Amino acid sequence: xxxxxxxxxxRKWLLQPTIADKLLVEARTFLEAHARQVGASFRLLVGDVxxxxxxxxxxxxxxxxxxxxxxxxxxxxxxxxxxxLVRDIAGPVLVVRRKPSGPYRNIALGVDLxxxxxxxxxxxxxxxxxxSITAIHAYQARFDSALQRAGVGSPExxxxxxxxxxxxxxxxxxxxxxxxxxxxxxxxxxxxxNPAHLIVERGRLLGADLLVVARRSRPRxxxxxxxxxxxxxxxxxxxxxxxxxxxxPTGA
Numbered sequence: 001x002x003x004x005x006x007x008x009x010x011r012k013w014l015l016q017p018t019i020a021d022k023l024l025v026e027a028r029t030f031l032e033a034h035a036r037q038v039g040a041s042f043r044l045l046v047g048d049v050x051x052x053x054x055x056x057x058x059x060x061x062x063x064x065x066x067x068x069x070x071x072x073x074x075x076x077x078x079x080x081x082x083x084x085l086v087r088d089i090a091g092p093v094l095v096v097r098r099k100p101s102g103p104y105r106n107i108a109l110g111v112d113l114x115x116x117x118x119x120x121x122x123x124x125x126x127x128x129x130x131x132s133i134t135a136i137h138a139y140q141a142r143f144d145s146a147l148q149r150a151g152v153g154s155p156e157x158x159x160x161x162x163x164x165x166x167x168x169x170x171x172x173x174x175x176x177x178x179x180x181x182x183x184x185x186x187x188x189x190x191x192x193x194n195p196a197h198l199i200v201e202r203g204r205l206l207g208a209d210l211l212v213v214a215r216r217s218r219p220r221x222x223x224x225x226x227x228x229x230x231x232x233x234x235x236x237x238x239x240x241x242x243x244x245x246x247x248x249p250t251g252a
Contacts, residue, residue, distance in 0.1 A: 001045045001052045002027060050084045059090040059245070066096050086215060086234050086243045095234055095241045098209070104240075107133045108203035109186070110195065110213040110229065113171050116246050120214050121179035121186060123244060128210075135175065135186040136202050138195040139168040165190050196232035203239065211237055214246030 002024060010020045028044050035042040045052045057063055065082050082095045107128055111117045124133060168190045176186035189202055203211045215230040230243045 001047060001049045003049055004047050007046065049081050050088050053085065054089060057089060057091055061091045062094060063089055063091060064094045064096060082234055083231055086230055087228075090245070092245065093243045095237075095243070097237070097239055097241075103131070104128050104210040105131050106206065106208045107131045107210045107212060108199060108206055108208035109133055109135050110199040110211070110233070111135045111137050111172060111175065112195065112214075112216075112229075113137060113168060113175075114216070114246075116214065118175045118178035120212075120244055120246060121175055124212055125180055125185070133186050134189050134202075134206055134208070135172045136189045136199050137168050137172060137191075138193050138198045139164050139190055140192070161192065195229045196236065199229070199233055200237050203237070208239065210240045210242060212242045212244065214244050216246045 007020045007023070010023065024044070024046070031042040031044060053063055063085055065085060082093070085093045086095075105128075107124060109121060109124055111120070121133070121135070124131075169188045172186060172188035172190070173183050177183045179185070189206075191198055191202075199211055199213065211233060213230045213233050215228060234241050234243065
């Protein structure tokens with residue numbers, strides 16, 4: 001999808017309308033060549049990138065978008081499309097940052113331990129049943145900050161955190177059992193910290209070739225002001241990211 005706004009800007013500011021037409025021809029040639037290589041069909045549309053992809057997709061459609069490159073064409077035709085798609089497209093979105101070398105073999109799966117995590121893990125296992133899957137969870141010990149402000153000693157706080165870590169690990173084991181009938185199919189990795197940062201950094205250290213996160217339904221204003229874990233992972237990861245649709249969190 002070529003951005004109609006971007007093309008209009010080229011025509012207005014460069015004062016050479018034919019340049020925009022040449023960019024479209026170049027894009028069509030590029031698409032045709034790559035489609036021929038993989039045996040796919042192609043369409044070149046002009047309009048709002050996200051809106052056009054919304055029209056072409058359904059909740060069951062996997063939208064694949066690239067997120068690399070630094071030339072004029074990439075900026076004109078891509079922009080921050082990936083983050084917008086993650087926010088607005090109804091179905092799953094795969095953001096590709098690396099040239100594929102085969103099936104995904106090492107997957108880092110972000111889990112928040114809310115409703116739907118077993119279904120999320122099950123969906124990943126369907127397309128990557130032979131992959132090693134590490135379930136990453138950023139835990140928060142309840143009342144942790146309040147205990148520190150109240151002057152509770154470090155041993156008691158450490159015990160409190162250890163209990164939270166053990167409980168989260170147990171929940172991941174139960175998710176693994178529900179998704180695969182195997183208590184040990186998912187490898188739990190539980191740490192305190194920011195969820196998006198933890199998923200990106202631990203995924204990098206693990207050498208994961210794919211990060212998987214779920215986008216939870218949130219009020220649009222809240223998502224705009226606060227952002228989302230999925231959006232932050234997409235914007236900061238240096239490897240492929242698959243964003244699946246999760247159910248609305250309890251109480252949201």
